Amino acid sequence: EDQVTQSPEALRLQEGESSSLNCSYTVSGLRGLFWYRQDPGKGPEFLFTLYSAGEEKEKERLKATLTKKESFLHITAPKPEDSATYLCAAWGAGTYKYIFGTGTRLKVLA
């Protein structure tokens, strides 16, 4: 069964304290791995798509990487406005739907 697991469930960082969020996936024939950000009371907002192992993408203080078993979202020198829940989702072969993880709730303290 396709599965996506995110860790940690929650993370508190001081402003400027870099860290990484993990997304482990068990998906047959991964076609894409997606990262979304979700603020309270809002729908998820797209961040990145990764298609193959070794691929990396960056946006401001965020960098996403992908291996054959997991993806990492690296946050460099975070700011309080980076506080949100970060969701990853996997898209497997033979299907047209995301399998979402449960998310990591990030809190960045000033």
Place this chain on the structure above:
Amino acid sequence: EAGVVQSPRYKIIEKKQPVAFWCNPISGHNTLYWYRQNLGQGPELLIRYENEEAVDDSQLPKDRFSAERLKGVDSTLKIQPAELGDSAVYLCASSFARTLDEQFFGPGTRLTVL
């Protein structure tokens, strides 16, 4: 460009009552998704439309849930009758096609069943 619009934003009902949610996707997006998100969980797909055709409704509890997408644009998701366990946020998303494109999510409807 307007995003995905959903209404209402909040709904509180008694159990056994019916409820409906409405979604207007981004103009030109052929694919529309309804998700349910329980507290502390990721979204779970309920149904996916390609234009007006429901092409994946395997996760939709068909005894009480129904959905329609008339003319391949707006969509309505209905629950009748609602149960306590239906309390959740119902998200609508759209994308240009059934490719590996990003999905654009609406703000969701928070349903509370008492």
